[in-house]
Amino acid sequence: MPQAPQKVALVTGAARGIGLAAAKKFLAEGWRVALLDIEGELLGRAVAEIGQGETTLALTCDVSDAIAVGAAMKTIEQRLGRLDALVNNAGIAVFAPLMETSDADWSRVLEVNLTGPFLCTKAAVPMMREASGGAIVNITSISAVRASTLRSAYGTSKAGLAHLTKQLAVELASLNIRVNAVAPGPVETAMAKQVHTPEIRADYHDAIPLNRYGLEEELAEAIFFLCSDRASYITGQILAVDGGFDAAGIGLP
Numbered sequence: 001m002p003q004a005p006q007k008v009a010l011v012t013g014a015a016r017g018i019g020l021a022a023a024k025k026f027l028a029e030g031w032r033v034a035l036l037d038i039e040g041e042l043l044g045r046a047v048a049e050i051g052q053g054e055t056t057l058a059l060t061c062d063v064s065d066a067i068a069v070g071a072a073m074k075t076i077e078q079r080l081g082r083l084d085a086l087v088n089n090a091g092i093a094v095f096a097p098l099m100e101t102s103d104a105d106w107s108r109v110l111e112v113n114l115t116g117p118f119l120c121t122k123a124a125v126p127m128m129r130e131a132s133g134g135a136i137v138n139i140t141s142i143s144a145v146r147a148s149t150l151r152s153a154y155g156t157s158k159a160g161l162a163h164l165t166k167q168l169a170v171e172l173a174s175l176n177i178r179v180n181a182v183a184p185g186p187v188e189t190a191m192a193k194q195v196h197t198p199e200i201r202a203d204y205h206d207a208i209p210l211n212r213y214g215l216e217e218e219l220a221e222a223i224f225f226l227c228s229d230r231a232s233y234i235t236g237q238i239l240a241v242d243g244g245f246d247a248a249g250i251g252l253p
């Protein structure tokens with residue numbers, strides 16, 4: 001019996017953290033993976049660590065740069081020949097009160113966290129249409145649904161991405177492209193180390209019913225599931241992977 005062609009996933013922000021864990025999960029499940037990140041050196045090291053012959057492709061690219069995203073997508077087409085899943089994971093966090101949020105920070109957070117997924121999705125759709133369908137997973141955050149004193153830019157960017165997820169699930173269904181989101185609670189990554197003060201960290205532990213931060217690998221499982229055929233009838237959903245934080249209804253630290 002002829003073998004089905006090996007599927008291809010594009011993971012943005014894949015040089016470390018949740019994105020790298022997701023890339024590893026796709027590889028472990030027999031997919032080929034394009035890993036995209038703005039940090040070329042970090043990405044090079046990650047791909048050298050996990051690279052398996054023809055199964056990985058490293059792309060240095062800023063997701064908020066439409067021309068660079070278009071060029072990256074062209075490289076995927078030429079080198080890997082198809083695209084079955086897109087994980088819009090690249091993101092940045094600025095935690096600050098309104099009066100300490102610079103105009104530049106506000107713009108950059110929205111450009112990377114919201115315009116980035118818009119540009120990557122727009123560039124990915126033609127290849128998915130070619131493959132008669134595909135799956136997109138956007139990485140939002142618990143901050144998309146809970147307000148706090150520090151996250152006007154970050155929370156707003158993620159709430160926008162959550163709505164874009166539903167919007168595009170409806171719009172792209174006719175192309176057999178499913179669009180879902182994973183909403184992490186706090187996860188032990190470089191980003192969390194950067195913006196979670198010891199006070200935020202302690203408050204989170206108390207507020208999370210499972211009483212701990214999530215692991216990158218736990219996020220990767222949910223991301224992969226939503227991209228896989230096992231989720232073939234799921235679209236327009238936002239899956240909280242947060243140790244019960246959202247269910248408990250406690251405010252963000």
Ligand code: NAD
Pocket residue numbers: 012013014015016017018019036037038039061062063064088089090091092093112116139140141142183184185186187188189190191192
């Ligand atoms: P991380 O900082 O460890 O990794 C993010 C990666 O994205 C980095 O490799 C970075 O270089 C890359 N990146 C940043 N800007 C980019 C750009 N313009 N173009 C391409 N790549 C870019 O962060 P993480 O914790 O793994 O976060 C991954 C996603 O999960 C983000 O969207 C983040 O907002 C979301 N998230 C994280 C947490 C958490 O607690 N860690 C919680 C909720 C949501």
